Amino acid sequence: MDMLEFVVPELDFRAILPQIILAITALTVLLTGVFSREKKGPAIGFLSLAGVALSFSAVVFSGSQTVSSFSGMLTNDSFARFISMIVCVVALLTILISINYRKISPAINSGEYYCLLLFAALGMMFMGSAGNLLMVFVALETMSISIYALAGFQKQREKSIESALKYFLLGAFASGFLLYGFALVYGATGTMDIVKIGRFLNDHPLVVHSPLLLGGVALMTVGFGFKVAMFPFHMWTPDVYEGAPTSVTAFMATGVKAAAFAALIRVFYVALGSLQVDMTQIMWVIALLTMTVGNVVAIAQSNIKRMLAYSSIAHAGYLLVGFVAGGELAISGMLFYLLGYAFMNLGAFGVIALLAKKDGEYTELSDFAGLGFKYPAMGLVMAVFMFSMAGIPPTAGFMGKFYIFTAAINSGFIWLAIFGVINSVISIYYYLRVIVTMYFKEPEQDIVMLTPTGAIILALVIAAAGVLFMGILPSSVLDIARNSTTLIM
Template identity: 50%
Template sequence: MENLVQLAMQNVNFAAIMPSLVLTCFGMALLMISVFSPRGKTTHVAWISVIALIVTGIVSLAAWNKPEFGFAGHVALDNFATFFNITFLFAAGLTILISDEYLKREGYPIGEYYALILFTTAGAMWMASGTDLMTIFLGLEVLSISLYVLAGLFRGQVRSNEAGLKYFLLGAFSTGFLLYGIALIYGVSGTTNLADIGMFLAAHESLISSPMAVAGMLLMAVGFLFKIAAAPFHMWTPDVYQGAPTPITAFMSAGPKAAAFAAFLRVFTLGLGPMQGDWTSLLWLLAILTMIVGNVIAIQQTNIKRMLAYSSIAHAGYALVGMVAANEIGLSGILFYMLGYTFMNIGAFAVLVLAGKQGEENLTLDGFAGFGYKRPFLGVAMTIFLFSLMGIPPTAGFAGKFYIFAGAVKAGYIWLAVIGVLNSAVSLYYYLRVMVAMYFKDPTENYEWVKLNTAAVVSIVVAIVGVLYLGLIPAKVMEMAKLAIF
């Protein structure tokens, strides 16, 4: 026993978890600050959490090209983890900036809200840096538990209660699938370390097609596909996205989704790489189904928040195309796309946060009539974000889809890329409906309740800069994404 303890202590390397460690310490400090702050006074807590994210970002970038490994090979702070860490931090930062005035408007100025966002981000970081199935599961649980609370934060609203309960029940159910899959893969290989699983399966090809290995792969796929909201595991998404506080909806659509993709990529390309022939066929079908379901149902929506929920399902399908390709340009395209999607989707939700009345009953196509003329800055910002979501150049959405579809073509999945492009064309209809409402319908309101605040404007400007930078000068970030893949 003493030798085991010594071995464990020798393998401890806090540098490998330093970004999440910094964030967790700030989160615990914020909880104490909230306890001793006057009720309803949360602005200082919000800005301290932004400082925490900036400090964590500096710590994360310091690890670029300087990988750290620790905890007996369970954690790796490599370029892959660092790239995703920056994506998570942008998602959390933009979310926090649009939250303070929104929470006060809705009557829930709660300081713990910001600590929960930091804990969620820390869980996402563990998922991205985990090189062992149990580490990834630990990160997933930290992320999920915080999100369950955040989704149901508005205790006095039935819609928010429904969102929290649905997300909790279905999330727990999907976690069961994931754990069962982990157990089966452990039963086959005798280890939960991803590199060891990959080497074992490569050395024992006869086990790759065994019922236990295939069942383990399928069950783990179900767990991850639920988290990224891929069809047919997407049914929770519209109700949870519509019922949750709008900033949390924005955050869930970007940060946790990117974390799920990070873990999905690491598990399936490293651990289950020898089974690529099996999971590629599965993901090929699910990518098509996800794109079609998301886009077709989004067309029918009149509530903009719900429309963006179905839109997020379609975007998960686009990202799955890159995973099917499983080559350098396809996998790095996923990393690029997750970063770009963070800017464009949270930016669009930031406009909704400012445009909504208390209760947000006006976030419909009719409620946006003439909005572009009455609030020009927000109208132009929303147009830029919608163009990016469509995939119109020169925006991040176009560059991201270009790289992903190029990866599919290079891998020989030409028809998959064609279907992806056709689905992007379908999405033009429901995104353009929002712009038509903003600029081609007579306003029925003066939108006098729309108040621009400094934090929200900063969030929108940062999102616009991110969308346009990634669209106009994508090469540098794409090179970093290529350096980040395995």
């Protein structure tokens, strides 16, 4: 490799147009927040919303060509665009939820909040399109640091602060591992460029089994594993999810997971594709443990946010099944699953965010007793989200699991698929418990729902429609996902 050659970076700003839009919106929002004294209205929220929407359209209309720009730092391929789309959807829904959530937690109705949110989204998008390990790290930190701050946004709530602190401490810890892992990989291959690492390993099969590389891989697994809440790096999840403001939890549970999986997929398939055989066994075990621990422990939870935290661990497990399976079908399955998961999880948290009082939320499962009939529409959408998470047709959750298990069977991982379905039966129990409480039990206390604004109604409708649409007519989304699996190799 000729280090001395001076390369003029090819600066293709069109490739990062959505990101640029987000960044500008973030700054604008921040400034607006600083200069506008009036903090009651949802104006800031709508402003961010517009930005995200614009960014979304930029993603959608950016064409279908694969562009590698900034010296390979960014690769704007269809995979990246799909991730960006998911991120936009997540951001969009999160903002819609937040606009309503400000009634409980006025602190979040500030420029800082939306700014951080948008920056986190920006980081997520970059994670999906990073073509270089360094870029991955920068994007990941952009995202993470914003979210650490977001998690502690309810300053007056101890749990929120605790959540932020825990997330930060552990997150920093894990980032360290990740970075060290990158360094080792660089040491082994001499490059940070994802595509080049892949090519190098192809050309030098001896390196594949060098301790340096494998150590790097192990540490990278830790770093990504932490972000996607993979066993045994999942421990932070329940505490952080429970403590963070619900709108942030929703964002975290879906966006971070999507972004981290995107990076994981790109790094492990493109750069470390030749290692796949070696990884399979350990990832197989990790996938199994992740879903089992997530599902089993979720049963014992009485707090719905904690329960959903464990459920998110379990979903990471299902996604890992896809990861183990590998191949085009599995990746498209995972993409599909990530989008579906975003819809149903945001929807569920959106519903939780609706049930709140000033400076506090009703997050105990027993608080939901009888609400299904008291608020029929809310109960109905919650039921849809729960059935979807449990993988009951005709919902996105079912179709997602269907694709993932299909991919697993296709690649010969029949036992993993069997454990997967056993797990999904276990999970039915606790998802149904929510429905049991909502519909089958008499209310114990009088719980008043926050008056829903148009924003959250829209959010829930979009989420529910998304879940059902992907469940009933999965074809269109699946086709897009399938077209998005051609990574730059």
